[in-house]
Every structure is written in C-alpha cells, then in structure tokens.
Amino acid sequence: MSAWETNTSIEEIASFLVNKERIVVVTHARPDGDAAGSSLALVRALNRASKTRRASVWYTGGPPAWLDTLAGDAPFHVLEGDKTPDVEPDAVVVVDTGSWKQLDHLADWVRLHTEITTVIDHHLEGNPDVAPRLHVAKEAAAAVQPVCELALALLKLKSASELPVSIAELIYTGLATDTGWFRHSNVRPAVFELAADLLRAGVDHPKLLATIDQGDRPARLRVMAEALGTLELFDRDRVAIMSLTTEAIHRSGAGSSDTGGFSELGLKIASVRVSATLTEVEIAGSGPATKISFRSKAGPGMIDVNEVAKTLGGGGHANASGARIGLPIEQAKPQVVAAILEYQKNNT
Ligand SMILES: [Mn+2]
Structure with missing residues (x-):
C-alpha cells in the first residue's frame, strides 16, 4: 500500500500520456477555480500536443456560474445526477483531489479504471489507492502549478510566459482563486513568479477578476x-x-x-x-x-x-x-x- 506522496514525476506523467488518445480528466465535485482551471488547462494542453487526441473534462456537482465563460471552446461535460463519462478512456487524470469522497459518485467509475489513472494534486491528504501514479505537490498553493509544469512538458515549452493565452488564463484562475486572489498564507515566491509569467503570456487580470470573483448571481x-x-x-x-x-x-x-x-x-x-x-x-x-x-x-x-x-x-x-x-x-x-x-x- 503506497503512501499519499509523489511517486511519479511530471516528466513521467507526460511520457505516460504521450500515446494516449481518449483521455478523461475529472476533479472534485462542485469544481472551484483551481479544479476548473487545472482540468481545463490540462485538456487544452493535451489536445494541442496531439492532433488525433480527444481529451475532455467531466464535472459533477453544481458547476460554477462562470464555467462556460472560462472554458470557452475547451471540451467539457457537466454530468447530470449520477451519470458517468460515456467514453471508454485509455487514460484518466484526476486533478485537484485524490480523495474518493471528493470524487463523489465518480469514485466508482474511477475505481473501474484505476490502472490507467493518474492523480495530480496539492492537498495534504488523499487516498493513495485512487491511482498507481501520484503527483502530490504539497508545497503548491494550487493544483494548477504542477498542471502548468505538465502543460509545459507536453507542449515542449520552457516557461509559462510562452503558453498560449487560452491555457495561461486557466492556470492563472486556479492560482488566483486558491490563494484568495493572492491573500492567503499559501502565497509564496513561486506563486508570484508563475503569476508574472502568466501575465507575460497575455493573461488579462481584470477580465478574470470580473468573470470569476465579480460574477456572482x-x-x-x-x-x-x-x-x-x-x-x-x-x-x-x-x-x-x-x-x-x-x-x-x-x-x-x-x-x-x-x-x-x-x-x-x-x-x-x-x-x-x-x-x-x-x-x-x-x-x-x-x-x-x-x-x-x-x-x-x-x-x-x-x-x-x-x-x-x-x-x-x-x-x-x-x-x-x-x-x-x-x-x-x-x-x-x-x-x-x-x-x-x-x-x-x-x-x-
Ligand atoms: Mn486546489
């Protein structure tokens, strides 16, 4: 029985995913900014890295009101009731959680695909049996930080400042929301360094603030x-x-x-x-x-x-x-x- 610790590097995850075509990305129920940002950024990077690949996100629980605006043309589905993804994946990636409980009713579906599942998370606690490949960046303020590293590896880029803006703004959303718009104690130099690179990539901070934080009903x-x-x-x-x-x-x-x-x-x-x-x-x-x-x-x-x-x-x-x-x-x-x-x- 493995522990809730990283056992697979970002490079190893990138090479595991490189020849996978039907990738399903899931996250915790009721996705927040980091869950949505990390999952959508990952499918965008995966689909951009291969012309034949079909990666998509499947959400469960009430989606936030801004999800459509944030996602743009990134492929995602919102599952109604206790429905599960209706594709047969060759890889599953769970982001921003590694907890059976937080996966809610998707847990049983993920369990059926354990061998092809990878977890990329930053929480201090999780269930190591969710996947054989675990990347748990416990020092990261947001799951988008390790996901950004994976996006760079997939797209063969050196710096987040080179990311397409459609991916950069998703990563920025996770970083901003999981730090309470850069207020919480998890704000470390790495957070501002990544934020700076994402702004260089063309992220429009006031637009995202208005969409996510000032977009309430x-x-x-x-x-x-x-x-x-x-x-x-x-x-x-x-x-x-x-x-x-x-x-x-x-x-x-x-x-x-x-x-x-x-x-x-x-x-x-x-x-x-x-x-x-x-x-x-x-x-x-x-x-x-x-x-x-x-x-x-x-x-x-x-x-x-x-x-x-x-x-x-x-x-x-x-x-x-x-x-x-x-x-x-x-x-x-x-x-x-x-x-x-x-x-x-x-x-x-
Ligand atoms: Mn998070």
Missing part, C-alpha cells in the same frame, strides 16, 4: 446574508460558526453552486482564529448530511484545520479544509465545535 449575496445571519461565536470569540440549512438556501433562490467560500467572512473578525460554515446537503437515499468548510488564520498559535477536519473524516490544507458529517446541522454543530476545542486543548 444576486442569489449568492442573498444566501450569504442568510449565512451571516446565523453567525455564532464560541471559545471567547475565537471560533466563528455559520450555518446554512436547505430551507435557507431555497428561500434565497440559491443553488448549490452559490454557497461556497463563506468561511472566509468569519475570519474578518479580529478575535476569530478559525471559522467554519456548515451547509446542509441532501444525499439521495441517506437523508440530510452536513458539509463543513473550515478556514483559519495563519501565524503563531495557528489552528491547523487539516488536522481538525481529519478528526471528522475530512482534510485539506492547514488553513483551508473540509469534512462531511452524516447528521443534520444541529447535531453536527456540537461535533464541529468539539473537534476545534479538542485541537486547541492538544496544541496549546
């Missing part, structure tokens, strides 16, 4: 207000919790793609060190469950929310993670608060 702000209205503070105002019931989501006319990213808001409070948003989700056949999104502030005495999420069966990064509990919100909430307090107790 009114319902998203209404559901944000619903979440903010439930704000509770625990542990001497150091822990912020917000909740979103299915009813509140419906009331605001929002869909599942309108509800991500609210935990950031809790961190705006000076005393708050960790913020969590609990969202009720209906899982067909198994009743209500609660999805938890954690964010924490970096710095001394930081709460490592990857560790907190792990105790609830989830994971992610030190300052951004998630988990899912098979209970309604009101029963899940005490477990979430307890998991945070337990971490504090063991780490102070």
Whole structure:
C-alpha cells in the first residue's frame, strides 16, 4: 500500500500520456477555480500536443456560474445526477483531489479504471489507492502549478510566459482563486513568479477578476446574508460558526453552486482564529448530511484545520479544509465545535 506522496514525476506523467488518445480528466465535485482551471488547462494542453487526441473534462456537482465563460471552446461535460463519462478512456487524470469522497459518485467509475489513472494534486491528504501514479505537490498553493509544469512538458515549452493565452488564463484562475486572489498564507515566491509569467503570456487580470470573483448571481449575496445571519461565536470569540440549512438556501433562490467560500467572512473578525460554515446537503437515499468548510488564520498559535477536519473524516490544507458529517446541522454543530476545542486543548 503506497503512501499519499509523489511517486511519479511530471516528466513521467507526460511520457505516460504521450500515446494516449481518449483521455478523461475529472476533479472534485462542485469544481472551484483551481479544479476548473487545472482540468481545463490540462485538456487544452493535451489536445494541442496531439492532433488525433480527444481529451475532455467531466464535472459533477453544481458547476460554477462562470464555467462556460472560462472554458470557452475547451471540451467539457457537466454530468447530470449520477451519470458517468460515456467514453471508454485509455487514460484518466484526476486533478485537484485524490480523495474518493471528493470524487463523489465518480469514485466508482474511477475505481473501474484505476490502472490507467493518474492523480495530480496539492492537498495534504488523499487516498493513495485512487491511482498507481501520484503527483502530490504539497508545497503548491494550487493544483494548477504542477498542471502548468505538465502543460509545459507536453507542449515542449520552457516557461509559462510562452503558453498560449487560452491555457495561461486557466492556470492563472486556479492560482488566483486558491490563494484568495493572492491573500492567503499559501502565497509564496513561486506563486508570484508563475503569476508574472502568466501575465507575460497575455493573461488579462481584470477580465478574470470580473468573470470569476465579480460574477456572482444576486442569489449568492442573498444566501450569504442568510449565512451571516446565523453567525455564532464560541471559545471567547475565537471560533466563528455559520450555518446554512436547505430551507435557507431555497428561500434565497440559491443553488448549490452559490454557497461556497463563506468561511472566509468569519475570519474578518479580529478575535476569530478559525471559522467554519456548515451547509446542509441532501444525499439521495441517506437523508440530510452536513458539509463543513473550515478556514483559519495563519501565524503563531495557528489552528491547523487539516488536522481538525481529519478528526471528522475530512482534510485539506492547514488553513483551508473540509469534512462531511452524516447528521443534520444541529447535531453536527456540537461535533464541529468539539473537534476545534479538542485541537486547541492538544496544541496549546
Ligand atoms: Mn486546489
């Protein structure tokens, strides 16, 4: 049983893929900017590198409103319900996750193709049995960073500044969104170095900001207000919790793609060190469950929310993670608060 560590270099992945023709790229359910950017950039690079190849992305869960605009003519499909890709691939690439749980109902389909699957990710936790070829860039702020290296290898380019702009802007989208538009603690020199090269390649930063970050539907702000209205503070105002019931989501006319990213808001409070948003989700056949999104502030005495999420069966990064509990919100909430307090107790 292998570990959740890189066992295959980008060059090895490039040579594995070089003679593959029908490549299916998948990512985590409810794709965010990095999931969409890394998957679309990869199919663009793959199809550009070979005239006969047909690589395409298959998404599951609610796609973000800006997906069509971002993708342009890059080939992608949004799977309805529990449908799976209707092509027989000769290679599968999973980007921006390596977790069976995050693949949602695509997990069973990926399992059927394990031998031809490759994972390119940057999360600290994952399931090593998803693929025999793992490239886990744990130091990367976004999955687009290793995917950019792969794109350069496939297209035989030396620098990201030489990328076609249609690929550069997808990579930039992942880099910008996974760093909160260059605000989070995962902003390292490599992030700005790559961003600079992508701007040299012709990326239009204001256009992408308007498309992705300023492209919300009114319902998203209404559901944000619903979440903010439930704000509770625990542990001497150091822990912020917000909740979103299915009813509140419906009331605001929002869909599942309108509800991500609210935990950031809790961190705006000076005393708050960790913020969590609990969202009720209906899982067909198994009743209500609660999805938890954690964010924490970096710095001394930081709460490592990857560790907190792990105790609830989830994971992610030190300052951004998630988990899912098979209970309604009101029963899940005490477990979430307890998991945070337990971490504090063991780490102070
Ligand atoms: Mn990511």
